[in-house]
Amino acid sequence: MWDEVSGIGVRLANMSMPLPQPTTEAGAAGLAAILTAPEAAVIGLDFDGTLSPIVADPAAARIHPDAPAVLVALGRLVRAVVIVTGRPVASAIEYGTAPGGLGLSDVPGLVVLGQYGVERWENHAVTAPPPPQGVALVRQALPALVAAFGDRAWVKGVWIEDKGRALAVHTRRSADPQEALAALREPLAELAEEHGLAVEPGRMVIELRSPGVDKGDALLGFLAERSAKSVMFAGDDLGDLPAFAAVRASGLPGLAVCSGSAEVGVLAERADLVVDGPAGVVKLLAALVSTISRHP
Numbered sequence: 001m002w003d004e005v006s007g008i009g010v011r012l013a014n015m016s017m018p019l020p021q022p023t024t025e026a027g028a029a030g031l032a033a034i035l036t037a038p039e040a041a042v043i044g045l046d047f048d049g050t051l052s053p054i055v056a057d058p059a060a061a062r063i064h065p066d067a068p069a070v071l072v073a074l075g076r077l078v079r080a081v082v083i084v085t086g087r088p089v090a091s092a093i094e095y096g097t098a099p100g101g102l103g104l105s106d107v108p109g110l111v112v113l114g115q116y117g118v119e120r121w122e123n124h125a126v127t128a129p130p131p132p133q134g135v136a137l138v139r140q141a142l143p144a145l146v147a148a149f150g151d152r153a154w155v156k157g158v159w160i161e162d163k164g165r166a167l168a169v170h171t172r173r174s175a176d177p178q179e180a181l182a183a184l185r186e187p188l189a190e191l192a193e194e195h196g197l198a199v200e201p202g203r204m205v206i207e208l209r210s211p212g213v214d215k216g217d218a219l220l221g222f223l224a225e226r227s228a229k230s231v232m233f234a235g236d237d238l239g240d241l242p243a244f245a246a247v248r249a250s251g252l253p254g255l256a257v258c259s260g261s262a263e264v265g266v267l268a269e270r271a272d273l274v275v276d277g278p279a280g281v282v283k284l285l286a287a288l289v290s291t292i293s294r295h296p
């Protein structure tokens with residue numbers, strides 16, 4: 001089975017493991033439904049922190065090397081694999097390629113819902129509305145807003161990521177990331193409100209982005225579109241909480257998986273299953289593939 005996918009598949013076969021068991025009744029029912037009728041299941045995944053290990057420089061983030069092969073195999077077994085991410089879809093596709101060359105774009109039928117559901121990538125084509133007007137003004141204002149804090153120690157290393165239709169203020173490389181977040185939270189919220197944008201807090205980041213849609217809306221819409229009969233969603237950050245809520249609100253048997261980290265506690269509290277970061281997510285996906293393949 002794995003050898004069909006690529007050479008990487010041989011390595012994956014060696015790491016397949018028993019399927020981790022959910023700790024909640026709802027999660028157990030969700031997993032059972034996925035295994036009973038995988039062809040009716042939708043598997044949703046966040047990108048950063050879930051498929052891609054967290055690194056200091058967002059431009060250096062790359063998908064876990066074993067993830068594409070696992071997802072290619074999984075994509076053949078389930079109704080759909082969907083990536084729901086804060087990244088622009090183009091970045092998720094670019095950073096979603098593993099060193100061997102296999103990437104997210106090789107996953108059969110993959111859909112990427114980017115920028116919290118505003119953009120869509122499917123069949124190598126991108127659909128996206130124009131950016132909200134406020135983004136241009138926020139782009140102009142942000143450097144001065146950060147610089148106004150002068151020579152405070154935390155200012156150095158604060159970095160603004162321009163995502164076209166959103167701007168993300170990153171503090172991971174600041175001398176004091178938490179202090180930076182605390183100082184920036186209020187002025188960024190005021191700036192977002194002034195220009196009609198939404199504030200999205202995340203792991204060492206505060207984003208100013210398009211309002212009106214979140215990962216929960218994106219996932220619910222996709223489940224309806226595909227007439228899903230069961231769902232799994234895996235995420236690691238605050239922006240994934242609406243997708244966890246959507247798993248419950250869908251009324252489908254569902255499994256909410258937390259890609260665990262020391263940085264975000266609340267997601268683990270709301271999850272049916274906690275795994276150990278992106279490596280744990282890949283192991284879970286590999287175990288799903290091998291379990292489904294053993295019992296077609």
Ligand SMILES: O=P(O)(O)OC[C@H]1O[C@H](O[C@H]2O[C@H](CO)[C@@H](O)[C@H](O)[C@H]2O)[C@H](O)[C@@H](O)[C@@H]1O
Nearest residue numbers: 047048054055056058061085086087172203205
């Ligand atoms: O929804 P996601 O796929 O999880 O994307 C959320 C944001 O992820 C990126 O930032 C995060 O990952 C970086 C690389 O590991 C890390 O340096 C940063 O601290 C994290 O917040 C990305 O840069 C953002 O644009 C995404 O919206």
